[in-house]
Structure formats: C-alpha cells, structure tokens
Amino acid sequence: MKALGILAVSAVLISLAGCGSDDGAAAAPDSAALSVVATTPEVADFVRNIGGDDVTVTQIIKPNVDPHEYEPTPADIKAIGEAKVVVKNGVGLESWLDQTIASAGFKGTVVDSSQGVTLREGGHEEEGEEHAEGEEHAEGEEHDPHIWHDPRNAKIMVTNIEKALAAADPEDADAYATNLTSYSAKLDKLDADNEAAFAKLPAADRKLVTNHDAFGYYVARYKLEFVGSVIPSLDTSAELSAQQLTDLVAKIKATGTKAIFTESSLPPKSAEAIAKQAGVQVIGGEDALYGDSLGEQGTPTGTYLGAEEHNTKVIVDALAG
The missing domain is CATH 3.40.50.1980 (Nitrogenase molybdenum iron protein domain)
Known part of the structure; x- marks a missing residue:
C-alpha cells in the first residue's frame, strides 16, 4: 500500500515545481550551503549539530509523528530530488525511503547512519551482530531500529554523518570534524549522566x-x-x-x-x-x-x-x- 501511495504522490510532483516547503522544517535557502534531507527528527538533529551553518537541513518526519507508519508526501519527494545528501536512520525504519528516492530521481549520496552499530535482534533476549559497512540484512531478519537510545550508538551515527558531509563538501571538512569532536563530548556526558x-x-x-x-x-x-x-x-x-x-x-x-x-x-x-x-x-x-x-x-x-x-x-x- 505504501508503494502505491508513493507512486501516486510522485505523479503530482510537476504541480510543485517552483514551490517551497511550507512546513518550516527546512532552513532558509543558502546557495553556498550543502543541501541535506534527513528522515527522522533524531537524524536531522545530528546533521544540524555536525553540519552547523554549512548545511541546510530538510527534516522529513516531523516531531511526535510515528515513523513506523509514515507515508511520504509530494513535498518530501521534491525535497529529496533537490538534495545533495540524504541521511537515514537505517535498520529498516524508513521502509518507504527507497521507492521515494527512486520516484524523486535522486542521484546524490544516501547515508545509512546505522553502519557499524551492533544491532539487537527483534526482542530483548538476544543481542544482534554488527551491521558492517554495506551489509544487507537477511530476508525476514528483523533488528531493532531504535539504535539512538544508546548514546554510544549515537556517536557512531554522527561519525558516519560527519564522514559523508566531508566527502560531499570537502571545503568545509575541517568544520565538520570540529563539530563532531564537540558533539561527541556531549554524547559522552549524556551517557555518563544517565x-x-x-x-x-x-x-x-x-x-x-x-x-x-x-x-x-x-x-x-x-x-x-x-x-x-x-x-x-x-x-x-x-x-x-x-x-x-x-x-x-x-x-x-x-x-x-x-x-x-x-x-x-x-x-x-x-x-x-x-x-x-x-x-x-x-x-x-x-x-x-x-x-x-x-x-x-x-x-x-x-x-x-x-x-x-x-x-x-x-x-x-x-x-x-
């Protein structure tokens, strides 16, 4: 059903040509800044902290919206089509994203922020295996996608984001590295305080x-x-x-x-x-x-x-x- 919905909204994209998003989630346009689409509120916040003033972020899923049942909109497809980088949580949380990217004709970089995180199986009894770079999940395999609730995983996520931003925008790589160091220290403090x-x-x-x-x-x-x-x-x-x-x-x-x-x-x-x-x-x-x-x-x-x-x-x- 979600695939049908994505195809339906992509069919009306032509009507959005030249129209901006009215949800307030994106920063003001800046031709010098790297255009990034982030799927979830958590990932978008990570991108803002690592990217700083050198990125403009369009956040797809708004606050207090259930990401498991999300349906993309025409504005989402338009934003993805215009972005240079798309950052996702990964671990199957954004089941709608691949088709949306295809509908948008996106040719940039897709960043799976979960790469390198040790994933948990679908339940509380077992620990999963490390989700290695480029690894595909086995068919029918379910892992827990809520990886950010361990700040140590959040550190891995922001490191993945920093690497991707630096690759897409080498001129600002030093700023991204500085921001990563600062934000990683805050994640360490959060973990210690918890x-x-x-x-x-x-x-x-x-x-x-x-x-x-x-x-x-x-x-x-x-x-x-x-x-x-x-x-x-x-x-x-x-x-x-x-x-x-x-x-x-x-x-x-x-x-x-x-x-x-x-x-x-x-x-x-x-x-x-x-x-x-x-x-x-x-x-x-x-x-x-x-x-x-x-x-x-x-x-x-x-x-x-x-x-x-x-x-x-x-x-x-x-x-x-």
Missing part, C-alpha cells in the same frame, strides 16, 4: 513498561529490566491480544513494577487502561517518553540530548517514587 542517575536507583526498582518496544538499547545500556510493552512489537502496528493483556497485567503485579510510561508519538489510552487494571501509575502528558520522536524544535526536548535527558529524569523519578 549511568550516574540509574546508579542511585536500586536494581530491584529498574523495571520498565512502555507503549511499544522502543527502548531495547536503552534497557541494555543502563541495566534495566524490560517487563513488557502495551504494543508487543518493535513497530506500532501490533495489538495486545486479550491473553497478552492479562499476562502483562499479571507480570506488572508480580514484578512490583511501579509505572507504565506512555510515549509522545502514541495515544495513551491503552497504557492508561492497563495501568488501571494493574494498579500502577501511568506516566504521560508532558512526562511522556520520547521513544520514536523528539519534541518540537525550539523546546528543551526538541533536540536529541534534551529528549534523552528528559527520558532518564522521568524514568528515574517515577521508579524512585
């Missing part, structure tokens, strides 16, 4: 229930216990069966889990219902976690660093209570 925050929380209290299975890398990095998710899947298309719902409620009670955390890009109703049955608090509203997205640009959670700091503070505060 570790310090969880070190104050007894291991018995480090139990996590979320809207969907988006925090596998985070759970592994900070030694949490993943009790379950309202949507039993890495993406957001699945639903709990009646038996799974009953089992999740029972597991929450049996493990002494203190809270269910909703996510900013998903409706909270199911989480609220399960929390009520389990007799635990539901964390949502302004305290909802950023599982698939970031906050609005210009807000404290509108950056990767801000969203991850928010997630850790909310989780620690709720579980400590």
